[in-house]
Amino acid sequence: MGTHVIKMPDIGEGIAQVELVEWLVAVGDSVSEDQALADVMTDKATVQIPSPVSGTVIALAAEPGTVMAVGSELIRLQVEGRGNASEPAPAEAVNAEPAQQAAEPVAEPTPAPVAKPSPAPAQRPLASPAVRQRAMDAGIELASVAGSGPAGRIEHADLDTALSGARPKTPPSDAIEQVAVIGLRRKIAERMQQATRNAAHFSYVEEIDVTALEATRAQLNARHGDTRGHLTLLPLLARALVIALRDFPQLNARYDDQAQIIERYRAVHLGIATQGDQGLLVPVLRHAEAGSLWDNARAIATLADNARQGRAAREALSGSTITLTSLGALGGIVSTPVLNLPEVAIIGVNRIVERPVVVAGQIVVRRMMNLSSSFDHRVVDGMDAARFIQAVRQLLEQPALLLAD
Structure with missing residues (x-):
């Protein structure tokens, strides 16, 4: 078995660098000849880069959003035979060419915090005995009712909302979604x-x-x-x-x-x-x-x-x-x-x-x-x-x- 390094091809029209928009394969995937590996973007359009050989993906050179120079390493495949590279796969992803216009690889967005419902399902819901009796008589699980009182206490009004089938009030959330500007x-x-x-x-x-x-x-x-x-x-x-x-x-x-x-x-x-x-x-x-x-x-x-x-x-x-x-x-x-x-x-x-x-x-x-x-x-x-x-x-x-x- 050998390693085959696929470099960013010359797309033509004098284009010296492109932006990696999306990987269409992942490490461990088997790819066939002419299968699309990645989407890259030039100043004019999005282009798919095909694989010239069949093999198994062993390394991806950059993250989506990276600006890569034509001729830089794009992906490594394990192939039958000797391949075209004798050196081992790099420990780190290959960075884009350090040109003035090149951008650093875009980090994966930090997962947005998820607002926790109150009261938590694992805890006994806060409610007065009267509210508990009402919920029991109506066949409603208090854990499914959002409380609007202090510390998430379930009030009669909250139970009224649940009994009427109306949509309960959604607790305020400070969640922030981070979207990478790429492609x-x-x-x-x-x-x-x-x-x-x-x-x-x-x-x-x-x-x-x-x-x-x-x-x-x-x-x-x-x-x-x-x-x-x-x-x-x-x-x-x-x-x-x-x-x-x-x-x-x-x-x-x-x-x-x-x-x-x-x-x-x-x-x-x-x-x-x-x-x-x-x-x-x-x-x-x-x-x-x-x-x-x-x-x-x-x-x-x-x-x-x-x-x-x-x-x-x-x-x-x-x-x-x-x-x-x-x-x-x-x-x-x-x-x-x-x-x-x-x-x-x-x-x-x-x-x-x-x-x-x-x-x-x-x-x-x-x-x-x-x-x-x-x-x-x-x-x-x-x-x-x-x-x-x-x-x-x-x-x-x-x-x-x-x-x-």
């Missing part, structure tokens, strides 16, 4: 901190009358929904952005603040901010300018579903030039979206509400929606941002312009 949650935190620290955010909010847009969407779905698929609001918003960006190319851009270069794009690679079970991801609708409403609708649905299910490929989560973010019915009235660096604009969609507005001197009920958008004031002037949003507003309030273009 996608850590990556989101780092990106949000970087964005708010580096970019000069400013937000611009405009209300939009989407009554005609929603009526048009309903008509299109009634006519083409069975054959082309259902249209949500997002592909219509994407279409409006694509058209408006033709006159405002400085918004469809990325800013390299190290090189002091602004890159303006002819193609619109639209990021769709999507909330999944693990956190926020931004899959990219590539060449949104080239797709039809229904093409983009299908692509957006697929991208969002893959992101929510954790199936998004790395290439689907990078390269956006402008981002659209929406919380749907939970979108609130106003928000201040954080830029998806190095982009210079993010368009936030708030919920649609019916409310009275004045139209041609008359009070009428209209369907209204706010766009809450943020821009990088280092490279985007306030006037340009306002004019861009006004162009989007005109397109959404006159949906025939979206379909005629």
Whole structure:
């Protein structure tokens, strides 16, 4: 028998280090060739590391949350034959490369203290003779009743609660749950901190009358929904952005603040901010300018579903030039979206509400929606941002312009 050392492989794209998110095997497990050993996270996505050989796990090199350099030891297996390592397994886990960005291994969370019920089951419950007689007559075990009196003494009111079937009062607890910030949650935190620290955010909010847009969407779905698929609001918003960006190319851009270069794009690679079970991801609708409403609708649905299910490929989560973010019915009235660096604009969609507005001197009920958008004031002037949003507003309030273009 021999020892086979598996090192952190080169994932490509110039990535020098990754974060160990989760072990998929444990010491003593038998693994087969190509079996997934661990989940690691790059700047773009979570990747599974497969085993190149079959064997038995004898050592894990680090704890989840450790930032590891490419080429560092990941895991040791006992294999048939000589293996690839003659030295014995290390007594301690291998630490991540001591680079400035590397984090120390995350310790296991301290178990939260558990509040003890009063009175304790092993002790005779505190109660007056009258309460004991009442409980005996009703067939209630006093040990199962939470006492609200001094030292946990069971009072008549506590017995009333138990007899009525109401939920007893829960004793106050000082328990604290410690949750390690690792994996996608850590990556989101780092990106949000970087964005708010580096970019000069400013937000611009405009209300939009989407009554005609929603009526048009309903008509299109009634006519083409069975054959082309259902249209949500997002592909219509994407279409409006694509058209408006033709006159405002400085918004469809990325800013390299190290090189002091602004890159303006002819193609619109639209990021769709999507909330999944693990956190926020931004899959990219590539060449949104080239797709039809229904093409983009299908692509957006697929991208969002893959992101929510954790199936998004790395290439689907990078390269956006402008981002659209929406919380749907939970979108609130106003928000201040954080830029998806190095982009210079993010368009936030708030919920649609019916409310009275004045139209041609008359009070009428209209369907209204706010766009809450943020821009990088280092490279985007306030006037340009306002004019861009006004162009989007005109397109959404006159949906025939979206379909005629």
